Each structure stands twice: as structure tokens, then as C-alpha cells.
Amino acid sequence: MSSLNIPNHVGIILDGNGRWATKRGLSRSEGHLAGFNMLKKVSPYILNMGVKQLSVFAFSTENFKRSKEEVGFLMNLFIKKFTEESSYFNEKNIKVVFSGIRNKPLPSNVIKAMNSLEENTKNNTNGILNICINYGGRSEIIDATKKIVNDVVDKKLDINSLDEEIYSKYLYQKLDPIDLLIRTSGENRISNFMLWQLAYSEFYFTDTYFPDFNEEEFDKAIIEYNKRDRRFGGINYEKKNN
Secondary structure, three states: OOOOOOOOHHHHHHHHHHHHHOOOOOOOHHHHHHHHHHHHHHHHHHHHOOOEEEEEEEHHHHHHHHHHHHHHHHHHHHHHHHHOOOOOOOOHOOOEEEOOOOOOOOOHHHHHHHHHHHHOOOOOOOOOEEEEEEEEEHHHHHHHHHHHHHHOOOOOHHHHHOHHHHOOOOOOOOOOOOOOEEOOOOOOOOOOOOHHHHHHHOEEOOOOOOOOOOOHHHHHHHHHHOOOOOOOOOHHHHHHHO
């Protein structure tokens, strides 16, 4: 793998936890726990490979429509794991940040656990793990636009100076564009995930459910990524003429 081109920013839509559990006769809650455990296992591997930023879609704004029992389990899981795993992420030297709307219906104790994990890992330098909770790509763009309007009204920003680089600073986190998007479980859509950052991403869809998306499965995605011809709207004349 050392000779391969490693993407700077990888996004993963963590899909298939419930179906993974159902196939095994387990509850959906057990699937979500297995998914978190896999994220804990595979994220250091991904960042140690040379990826600088890893963004994962853990819970969307629309996921609150799920059953009260499932949502409640996930909220308690977030509180428990974000509190317990602070030392683990420090040991792995991973900086954890969160993207999403930090107000209702997200419970205050979940927000408290998120803020604490961010604070406890803020000085770590072996890559960024960006966890998207109560997140929607359209909401992020709308919220960024509101901040820009406020700054223009307050004369903190000249509207004529606004460009893509400045706009991106108003998003939930200051992150680079996503180079490779991975979605597990066989679904072939992006589901309102990081729309701004995905503008020129390569997409990789796999039938593997996320609790089974281990280091070997990530390696397959990287190998496929290296087969892509990323032109960013231009033409690779060298390849075209060969």
C-alpha cells in the first residue's frame, strides 16, 4: 500500500448497522454498538495510513424520525462512548471534532459529551476524525449562509470578497474537500452528506455492512481510488493520448 496515492480527506457514510444485526438475529441496537466498535478500530488505521481527515456520517437530522427506542439507544451510546473513549483517542493521537446542529432535538447531555471530547483531544496531531451528528448537508450550507449574512450586515465581511475559500470557513468545521467518499451496505446515494465538500469527490460503494468494514475492506477502497482519473473538470491529455 505504500506506493499508492492516499486521499487527504475521506468521508464514510456508516450504513448497514441495523441490517447487519438483523441478519444475525440480533437487535438493531446491537448493530449500532458493533458499528461504533468498528469505527473505533478502523479509524486509527485509516489515519495512520496517511489520510489527514476522516469524516463519518453517524446520525442525520432525519434519523430522529426512527423509533423512540432506537434513537434513545443511540443517544445513550453517544454519551457513553464519547465519555469513555477520550483516553483512547488521546492514546492514538486523534483529534475529534463534530459537525452538525448543536441544539434540540439533540439532548443537552449528548452535546456536553461532544464538547468534552473535542476539548480533551484538541491538541492531538495524528489526523482529524470529524463525526457528523444531527447533521444535514443542506442545513450546513444554510447555516453558513446565515453567518455570512450576519457578518455582512455587521460589516465584518465585504460581500464582494466572498469566494469559495471564504465560504468554506463558515461551515461547521474548517476541513478540506473530500477526495474519496465511501458508503457501505450497498446503497448508492449520498443522503445529504457534506454536499459542499463532495463537489469533486470520487465515490466508492460497497455491499459490506459497516460493522464488517475492516482494514481489508478499506484497502479495497484505496486500491479502487487509485484507478480513478481525477481531472477536476479538465482533461488529462497524457492519458488521453496513450
